Amino acid sequence: MSKRINAKHKLDRRVGENVWGRPKSPINKRDYGPGMHGQRRKGKKSDFGLQLMAKQKLKGYYGSISEKHFERTYNEAVRRRGNTAENLIGLLECRLDALVYRAKFVPTVFAARQFVNHGHVMLNGVKTNIPSARVKPGDVVEIKEKSKNMALVLEALQSAERDIPDYIEVDPKKMTVTILRIPEFAEVPYPCTMEPNLVVEYYSS
Known part of the structure; x- marks a missing residue:
């Protein structure tokens, strides 16, 4: 592990x-x-x-x-x-992997990094495999055509575990997400x- x-x-x-x-x-x-001392009384x-x-x-x-x-x-x-x-x-929040996670294309932030690393994502029509790539308002992130039917993606999109925030716009049919604006701290879920x-x-x- x-x-x-x-x-x-x-x-x-x-x-x-x-x-x-x-x-x-x-x-x-x-x-x-965690660990053998995890249950000890915590000090201030x-x-x-x-x-x-x-x-x-x-x-x-x-x-x-x-x-x-x-x-x-x-x-x-x-x-x-x-x-x-x-x-x-x-x-x-403007990291590429964070946006993929916020759009619910994957179930976890760890999966988002791996998903981008493995080349399943395009930024403004160009394949991008750098999780830390900066996404600007108006940029369009899209799941590659061959990756849209992955079980990981389909299950994440159907999950009710998380809500999609207002500062991004997701098209679940085209599997695209656009960041509308850089969010303020209070907006981030x-x-x-x-x-x-x-x-x-x-x-x-």
Whole structure:
């Protein structure tokens, strides 16, 4: 089992929340941390501990983002005008794999990364296999013709587990998705509490 797959199962219990809102999340049955010391009484976290947890939770939510890439995304958010926390969320939501996940073409963010990596997606008519590719408002993402009948895709589209947010437009027949605008933090349908302001504090300290 890879480190990333393993992390997928442990993150919920580590942060004490159902990060992706999955019905099979281990936190639904075991609301304590992973490992042999997981049931120990938890002490009060320091400010740094809260900031670190917020960063790990937000980074982990988007699946397979490395520490280096996440910090690079944060630095770009800082360079942009406006609120850094809002900019960070906007940049994360404009990733190609995040958009594929939001459109419900796949069941999980981990599947979204693999789906893009394997060349099943086109961006503005061009095959794109880079999960972190930036999608701009008005860009059209489409599932390749040969991939539209994959069981993974058909089951995900029929799932009632997640709702499609208002800032994207999905055509389930053509299997296309267009990002209408860069979302604000309040618009993003996170199933758990995210605190991007604490992430900013983490990197600023």
